[in-house]
């Protein structure tokens with residue numbers, strides 16, 4: 110069977126490998142000169158990812174990658190890294206989380222409903238301070254300025270996953286996410302996948318086809334305006350700084366749902382000697398201008414890394430609108446997102462389609478399901 114995959118990000122590479130595993134002849138088309146999509150990393154001397162940073166080792170997509178020996182060397186938070194954690198709340202940065210955050214963590218066993226918004230459910234079940242702290246903390250996985258408007262189940266599931274503080278599941282690919290993309294691309298080629306880069310597909314090729322692009326591209330390829338879903342909107346700033354011993358490793362901004370993280374603390378090779386590499390993100394508020402969010406970002410950086418301006422060696426700012434993964438509103442779950450099986454031999458994969466998981470995990474889970482359905486004609490089943 111011949112299968113075409115459009116898009117060479119995490120979803121497309123997963124779909125290509127999973128289709129080839131089922132014996133299909135696979136051709137993958139990628140518009141960019143380089144594979145990886147949002148998981149691309151920049152070239153040295155400052156190696157930063159266009160999007161993702163954290164891979165979660167407690168998820169099924171991680172196990173799928175591990176089973177196939179596709180994971181590059183991974184770094185995990187060390188005691189020294191964890192000791193450098195700081196929290197911004199009440200306009201100050203300190204070592205201790207807010208009482209609200211501690212209270213919410215203690216109530217991790219609660220179950221939250223899908224049909225209510227998190228702000229209303231949280232106020233009743235956690236209290237105002239804890240609800241505010243959870244919303245602030247969750248900028249790190251939602252990239253959303255107001256997580257309180259999302260489904261309570263969606264927010265709480267993310268919160269309980271990322272606050273398994275005794276054994277953090279977060280992992281960082283050494284050398285950036287480009288190293289994972291490189292391994293996936295090599296495996297696909299070893300399995301006979303034909304990869305064509307620098308080619309933007311403008312019409313649906315013959316079927317079966319797996320459209321593994323972000324939803325706006327899928328919308329125009331399929332001519333279906335209904336292919337849409339909520340996603341975050343965030344300002345992202347990558348900063349090279351001259352190193353200073355007492356800098357924090359990560360600052361959770363409980364006030365404004367931002368975070369500032371040092372990626373070179375664990376991975377020295379991604380920055381020139383004597384420097385350190387930070388990524389800071391701050392969700393954009395409704396109707397907020399770029400100037401206003403940039404001003405808030407610089408304030409956050411001043412609180413997190415006092416005197417940072419005098420130490421800057423390199424800087425990159427990006428607006429990430431609708432590129433940070435699916436967000437579910439009250440009454441909706443991942444099952445309500447655009448279906449993987451679009452009928453007539455066309456399948457969708459990506460981070461905003463009907464598959465479970467956190468952020469990029471959705472791309473991998475949907476890539477596997479789309480390949481299974483395209484190669485076997487089976488109905489899509491995602492647990």
Ligand SMILES: Cc1cc2nc3c(=O)[nH]c(=O)nc-3n(C[C@H](O)[C@H](O)[C@H](O)COP(=O)(O)OP(=O)(O)OC[C@H]3O[C@@H](n4cnc5c(N)ncnc54)[C@H](O)[C@@H]3O)c2cc1C
Nearest residue numbers: 116118119120140146147160161162163310459460468469
């Ligand atoms: C700021 C930020 C932080 C993030 N943090 C994390 C994180 O910590 N952990 C995590 O797991 N995830 C994170 N994510 C999400 C993660 O980056 C994405 O979910 C994932 O990379 C999406 O992969 P994809 O393959 O579905 O889509 P994409 O990466 O968008 O890939 C789609 C590909 O299709 C190609 N394409 C589009 N149209 C066409 C066409 N017509 N013809 C040919 N090719 C086409 C594009 O060039 C692209 O390469 C983050 C994202 C952002 C933006």
